[in-house]
Amino acid sequence: MDHPPSAGLGLKPQHYEAAEAACANGLWFEVHPENYFVAGGPRLAWLGAIRSRHAVSLHGVGLSLAADADPDPAHLDRLAALAERIEPCMVSEHLAWSQWGGSYRPDLLPFPRTNQALLRIAANISRVQERLRRRILLENPAHYLRIDGHDWAEVDFLCELARRTGCGLLLDVNNVFVSAHNLGTSAEDYLDAFPVALIAEIHLAGHSVDLTPATPLLVDSHDAPVAGAVWALYERLITRIGPRPTLIERDDQIPDFDTLMTERAQSTALLDAAAQCATHAQPALA
Amino acid sequence: MSTPHDSSLGAFQDAFAMALLAPAPHAAESTALAALTRQPGFAIYRNTVLKGCIDALESNYPTVAQLVGVEWFRAAAAIHVRAALPVEPTLAHYGDGFEAFLAGFAPAASVPYLADIARLDRFWTEAHVARDEPSIMAADIACLQPELLAGTILRPHASARWAWFAQHPSFTIWQRSRDAACGDLSNLDWRAEGALIVRPALQVRWLALDAASHAFLETCAAGNPLAAAATAAFTADARADLSALFARLLEIGAFGLITIPDPTAKEDLP
Numbered sequence: 001m002d003h004p005p006s007a008g009l010g011l012k013p014q015h016y017e018a019a020e021a022a023c024a025n026g027l028w029f030e031v032h033p034e035n036y037f038v039a040g041g042p043r044l045a046w047l048g049a050i051r052s053r054h055a056v057s058l059h060g061v062g063l064s065l066a067a068d069a070d071p072d073p074a075h076l077d078r079l080a081a082l083a084e085r086i087e088p089c090m091v092s093e094h095l096a097w098s099q100w101g102g103s104y105r106p107d108l109l110p111f112p113r114t115n116q117a118l119l120r121i122a123a124n125i126s127r128v129q130e131r132l133r134r135r136i137l138l139e140n141p142a143h144y145l146r147i148d149g150h151d152w153a154e155v156d157f158l159c160e161l162a163r164r165t166g167c168g169l170l171l172d173v174n175n176v177f178v179s180a181h182n183l184g185t186s187a188e189d190y191l192d193a194f195p196v197a198l199i200a201e202i203h204l205a206g207h208s209v210d211l212t213p214a215t216p217l218l219v220d221s222h223d224a225p226v227a228g229a230v231w232a233l234y235e236r237l238i239t240r241i242g243p244r245p246t247l248i249e250r251d252d253q254i255p256d257f258d259t260l261m262t263e264r265a266q267s268t269a270l271l272d273a274a275a276q277c278a279t280h281a282q283p284a285l286a
Numbered sequence: 287m288s289t290p291h292d293s294s295l296g297a298f299q300d301a302f303a304m305a306l307l308a309p310a311p312h313a314a315e316s317t318a319l320a321a322l323t324r325q326p327g328f329a330i331y332r333n334t335v336l337k338g339c340i341d342a343l344e345s346n347y348p349t350v351a352q353l354v355g356v357e358w359f360r361a362a363a364a365i366h367v368r369a370a371l372p373v374e375p376t377l378a379h380y381g382d383g384f385e386a387f388l389a390g391f392a393p394a395a396s397v398p399y400l401a402d403i404a405r406l407d408r409f410w411t412e413a414h415v416a417r418d419e420p421s422i423m424a425a426d427i428a429c430l431q432p433e434l435l436a437g438t439i440l441r442p443h444a445s446a447r448w449a450w451f452a453q454h455p456s457f458t459i460w461q462r463s464r465d466a467a468c469g470d471l472s473n474l475d476w477r478a479e480g481a482l483i484v485r486p487a488l489q490v491r492w493l494a495l496d497a498a499s500h501a502f503l504e505t506c507a508a509g510n511p512l513a514a515a516a517t518a519a520f521t522a523d524a525r526a527d528l529s530a531l532f533a534r535l536l537e538i539g540a541f542g543l544i545t546i547p548d549p550t551a552k553e554d555l556p
Contacts, residue, residue: 034375040417040419042414042488043414045488062374068299100300100303101303103371103372105306105338106375109299116295210326
């Protein structure tokens, strides 16, 4: 943990032992805090053991910041307690909703980016940051639908939320690629417009192709290695902006730990190369 | 339950959430909603939500899935998911209504012990994520003055879950299905039995309970002293071997708190 976080991996229970033992400069792990909202037992014990050797980030999927409702106070309490226990290097959430009407849907659902949504989400982010007494990062989700009634482009919406709340941004390059394909937009344009100074973390993941529709859709399925096209976008991005902590997500069809470490090495090689380029637009924010 | 929202964001979420669980777009949808549900991308959200919930049930009820087969399990789980979405994002807690669902699910009637198996899977998960607590050891009991033993109260461990299955050898079926990948269910002794599942440290453990052990544990859990638990055990089975029964419960870590009577206090007489 003497090195700042460089490339990290999503932590899966089947890799607990290997993750604890792993030894690599700048290696860090990310977990969904909701999986650790438990009273006790092996999950928390493992997370504590891994945290004692590596940096850990909490990447939420259930706060439902984009729901037209206050964040669940019990959820916030559990998140604050876990953050106190784990002392994460970063805490992040998604620009999406999942809890509504007393139910939770395990997905990151879309909404029209209206002025009303902006006010609601800014208030929700502020409430979370006040409760946790720290800055959080907000991630761009994957898109599958063309929604009428947006008042804001997504990048502008994220920038405005960051300006109003002081939150940072987590840029998921795979989500940018998947969304650009599905909505018929340009991933390069999206990345070029993304505010460099606000990017505190980058996500990479694999996607799959849904061949059911006449025009196939890409799905942010996290069940495959990072695609070549996504690596290319990532390299182009960090060559321009400089290295950022980068996390490789894998949640399905999970290979052995060494395979994931090999994929991680691809990321660290690109990060090292990017660090050699002296002409970055902005330094990374801590 | 959700209440109708007037705001456009809330109204969007009401409509979107409703459409997610509908099997297909239907004629009564508003134009705005139909503009979404008729796009192929809507099915991605529908499938992701359903798959996430079914995956969680399969992970929380592995022995049920093994007994009925994954295909049958996932089809049944899909019906339950549509009726009972998770109420929180911690999916380890999802499925507390699944046992009752299986008990009333007509296609499961040919496997009459299936709801019992679901309860045991639930016990396992609850024990796995329960509060940590040291167990009372046999040594803690051995150092008690013998005259205090009868008045001592033992509270079951924070992770302990137990049940009595009056109809079927459900615990034996559960245990055999879990222990061996193939789950050899031949030569079952078709009788009532009980089970205790507990996690004294980081490993979930389990123990078959006979009628006397079950009565003993139930009486302890109700806050009664060991003398009363012993009486209950003998009432359940006059031939019970009390010291062996007690030793087995201590050995597996069934108790988490001990209250020793104060020897200086005057005994209350009725």
